[in-house]
Amino acid sequence: MSAEKIASPIPAEKPESSGKSAWDVKELMIRLEGDHELLRELLQMFRTDAETNMRLAADSLMRSDLETAGRAAHTLKGMLKNLAMNGPAEIAAALENAARDKNIQEVAAQMPLLEKALDELRPKIESQLTEVHV
Amino acid sequence: MKILVAEDDAISRTLLSRTLLRAGYETIAVENGQEALAELMKEGAPRIALLDWVMPLKDGVEVCREIRRRNVSNYTYLILVSSRESTEDIVAGLEAGADDYITKPCNTDELKARLRTGLRILQLEDRLVEARESMRFKATHDVLTTLWNRGAILELLSMELGRSRREASCTAVMMCDIDHFKSINDRFGHAAGDDVLRDVSKRFQNAVRTYDMVGRYGGEEFLIILNGCDSQSAVSRAQDLRQAIGGKPITTGSEALQVTVSLGLALSSDYRGCSVEEIVHEADTALYAAKESGRNCVRTANPALRIKKDGPSHPEAALLAAET
Numbered sequence: 001m002s003a004e005k006i007a008s009p010i011p012a013e014k015p016e017s018s019g020k021s022a023w024d025v026k027e028l029m030i031r032l033e034g035d036h037e038l039l040r041e042l043l044q045m046f047r048t049d050a051e052t053n054m055r056l057a058a059d060s061l062m063r064s065d066l067e068t069a070g071r072a073a074h075t076l077k078g079m080l081k082n083l084a085m086n087g088p089a090e091i092a093a094a095l096e097n098a099a100r101d102k103n104i105q106e107v108a109a110q111m112p113l114l115e116k117a118l119d120e121l122r123p124k125i126e127s128q129l130t131e132v133h134v
Numbered sequence: 135m136k137i138l139v140a141e142d143d144a145i146s147r148t149l150l151s152r153t154l155l156r157a158g159y160e161t162i163a164v165e166n167g168q169e170a171l172a173e174l175m176k177e178g179a180p181r182i183a184l185l186d187w188v189m190p191l192k193d194g195v196e197v198c199r200e201i202r203r204r205n206v207s208n209y210t211y212l213i214l215v216s217s218r219e220s221t222e223d224i225v226a227g228l229e230a231g232a233d234d235y236i237t238k239p240c241n242t243d244e245l246k247a248r249l250r251t252g253l254r255i256l257q258l259e260d261r262l263v264e265a266r267e268s269m270r271f272k273a274t275h276d277v278l279t280t281l282w283n284r285g286a287i288l289e290l291l292s293m294e295l296g297r298s299r300r301e302a303s304c305t306a307v308m309m310c311d312i313d314h315f316k317s318i319n320d321r322f323g324h325a326a327g328d329d330v331l332r333d334v335s336k337r338f339q340n341a342v343r344t345y346d347m348v349g350r351y352g353g354e355e356f357l358i359i360l361n362g363c364d365s366q367s368a369v370s371r372a373q374d375l376r377q378a379i380g381g382k383p384i385t386t387g388s389e390a391l392q393v394t395v396s397l398g399l400a401l402s403s404d405y406r407g408c409s410v411e412e413i414v415h416e417a418d419t420a421l422y423a424a425k426e427s428g429r430n431c432v433r434t435a436n437p438a439l440r441i442k443k444d445g446p447s448h449p450e451a452a453l454l455a456a457e458t
Contacts, residue, residue: 030242031149031239031241031242032149033153033156033242035152035156038148038149038152041148042145042148042149045144045145045148046145049143049144049145071188074188074217075142075143077217078143078145078146078217078238079143079145079146081217081238081239082143082145082146082149082238082239083145084239093217
């Protein structure tokens with residue numbers, strides 16, 4: 001099955017200014033071997049898990065608990081990378097690294113960027129969930 | 135082939151499990167390192183594991199280290215999965231006992247290829263274990279009868295005598311010989327003789343308990359070790375063994391041969407402090423007495439008439455072995 005054929009019903013995201021696409025749906029569908037049912041299942045998981053981990057990271061920062069914040073950022077990075085949400089994954093990675101380096105200023109700087117990136121993803125996810133026919 | 139997926143993130147776990155399922159593997163998915171370790175320690179555990187590096191309770195590297203430390207009997211092929219990708223990380227993972235390393239998100243084709251590598255290694259391991267077990271069996275068993283061979287049965291006897299000394303119990307040592315075996319070979323041929331040896335071996339094995347031991351000591355001689363026997367039960371068990379052979383003819387080709395055995399019995403409780411060789415010698419002397427008494431009977435060694443190990447042979451002393 002060719003990549004074009006798999007991804008044809010879902011338009012690919014335009015690249016962001018960073019050079020990384022916010023969400024490379026084409027890449028994701030290759031990874032899922034065209035399984036739309038699995039895409040739906042993963043996106044539904046992402047909706048709840050991303051929110052939980054984002055909240056955990058933000059709350060941990062408030063308590064200056066950089067270890068927990070870093071772990072939550074690591075989990076977010078993993079799920080974002082898996083879903084080919086590469087732009088936000090880079091921000092999560094920067095957040096994780098800053099937490100590991102115990103650089104609280106940098107953690108505080110990255111946190112809103114990641115929140116914003118996730119906010120921007122939300123409507124796209126919802127649109128995919130309504131578009132994907134299983 | 136079953137594969138363990140240990141991953142705390144539900145998305146990664148689902149994605150990996152589904153990819154494996156599509157590739158034809160059966161999967162077991164767990165959420166942390168402790169559950170992974172428990173699964174890998176179970177009977178029939180998966181032989182391949184995909185372990186996330188960062189996991190709660192126990193991380194993937196710790197699981198690798200623990201599995202290698204416990205040295206489970208079947209080799210487990212361990213693949214670390216992580217977004218860490220520095221050379222130091224890879225080296226640390228491999229040194230902890232991982233066989234391979236794959237970065238997240240996993241490329242499906244790369245993952246499948248790495249799993250095939252794992253399968254090849256496991257198949258090689260299985261073949262080596264099989265060959266080792268086969269060699270071990272051949273080194274300790276008699277080819278014709280599949281009983282313990284002389285070296286192995288003497289080693290087992292040494293262990294049993296040590297145990298009965300420690301536990302102040304008694305081990306019965308029996309030396310058995312097929313009566314007139316040479317004439318069976320001469321009259322019916324060596325193939326028939328082999329049939330008799332095989333049948334006698336099988337009957338002995340069926341007549342003893344699972345924890346007793348039967349070995350082929352020499353040509354038509356057998357050494358049988360019975361644990362926890364007092365003198366009365368040992369004699370009665372020896373008579374049962376004699377009856378197991380003589381009670382029913384042995385069929386070889388078109389012939390039904392009436393085969394009998396003579397047995398010499400020595401009890402370890404009568405020979406405290408004696409070596410394996412000395413006790414075997416006593417059982418052999420009693421066997422000689424059984425042969426002299428007309429065969430197809432059991433004789434018990436008499437400790438009062440013990441012959442010194444390096445002394446001359448005194449068959450007349452053996453004749454005085456107790457009638458049983």
